[in-house]
Amino acid sequence: ETGVTQTPRHLVMGMTNKKSLKCEQHLGHNAMYWYKQSAKKPLELMFVYNFKEQTENNSVPSRFSPECPNSSHLFLHLHTLQPEDSALYLCASSQGTASGNTIYFGEGSWLTVV
Amino acid sequence: QKEVEQDPGPLSVPEGAIVSLNCTYSNSAFQYFMWYRQYSRKGPELLMYTYSSGNKEDGRFTAQVDKSSKYISLFIRDSQPSDSATYLCAMIRNTGNQFYFGTGTSLTVIP
Numbered sequence: 001e002t003g004v005t006q007t008p009r010h011l012v013m014g015m016t017n018k019k020s021l022k023c024e025q026h027l028g029h030n031a032m033y034w035y036k037q038s039a040k041k042p043l044e045l046m047f048v049y050n051f052k053e054q055t056e057n058n059s060v061p062s063r064f065s066p067e068c069p070n071s072s073h074l075f076l077h078l079h080t081l082q083p084e085d086s087a088l089y090l091c092a093s094s095q096g097t098a099s100g101n102t103i104y105f106g107e108g109s110w111l112t113v114v
Numbered sequence: 115q116k117e118v119e120q121d122p123g124p125l126s127v128p129e130g131a132i133v134s135l136n137c138t139y140s141n142s143a144f145q146y147f148m149w150y151r152q153y154s155r156k157g158p159e160l161l162m163y164t165y166s167s168g169n170k171e172d173g174r175f176t177a178q179v180d181k182s183s184k185y186i187s188l189f190i191r192d193s194q195p196s197d198s199a200t201y202l203c204a205m206i207r208n209t210g211n212q213f214y215f216g217t218g219t220s221l222t223v224i225p
Contacts, residue, residue: 002157030212040122043202043214054149090157097211100146100165105157 003027004106006091012112021076022111023091023093029104031097032074035066037088037108049074050097081113117141120216131225133190137203137216140184145208147157147179152200152218161201162188193223195217 004025013019025032034046048056049068065077065087074091088110092103120137127133130188135149148163150158164170164186170177176189186205190197200218 001140002159004157006124040217042116042217043213045212094211098208099206099211101211102146102148102160103213104160105150106161107157108155110155 002104002106004064004091004093006089006106006109008109009107010110010112012114015081015083018077018113019078019109020078021089021091023074023076023106025072025074025091025093025104025106027093029093029095030071031094031101032056032068032071032091033103034064034076035090035092035105037090037097043090046076048097055097071091078111081111083111083113086112105110117203117214118203118216120218122217124220124222126222126224127193129193129195129223131193131223133193133197133221133223134201134212135188135190135201135219135221137186137205138184139186139205139214141207141214142181142184143207144205144208144214146206147186149175150202150204152202154199158202161195167179192218195223195225198222212217 010071011024031050047066050067067075086109094101094103149162151161154160167181175192176186202218203216
């Protein structure tokens, strides 16, 4: 149990589908993140939320739409994805976004776009 | 040039061996250094966290930072099959909280 729970763990979707990934953190943290992990590449930061306000959007295509209703929950809404979007999507949280705050990851959601 | 360089391996060692995992970096502003362990089909798990230069030990694991050489290492003593995983280095600058990750080194410890 990492304190950061992601659902679903596995998702297969067609390019015309709409689906959502959900993340919940039980650590009392104020910041939440979405990362994308692809084979042979470093983790790619997608979005950062601090006190449920988006503070960073790392030039992510609009087919990925984040939502943060409160400091404990984070969603990633997916629509009209491409096969190259298939990857492991990791949610993470940290106490804050000041320098030195380490982040704690969930188990990830494996996404396959067909 | 990438901000953080990490040899992807794979690295295969016999049980009981000492393992050395390394990352180099180019930005002298990096001040916080971490190692994460990621088992297959799981999320990364924080293993070690160090600030600035020096060594930090936790059980069989030692993290070493050499800021003058822009080089960090993770040593695993008496390696076990359960240490088989991908190890990711990560670092943060002294301002802001953006993480820079290596690509990860895949380690297999053979019984």
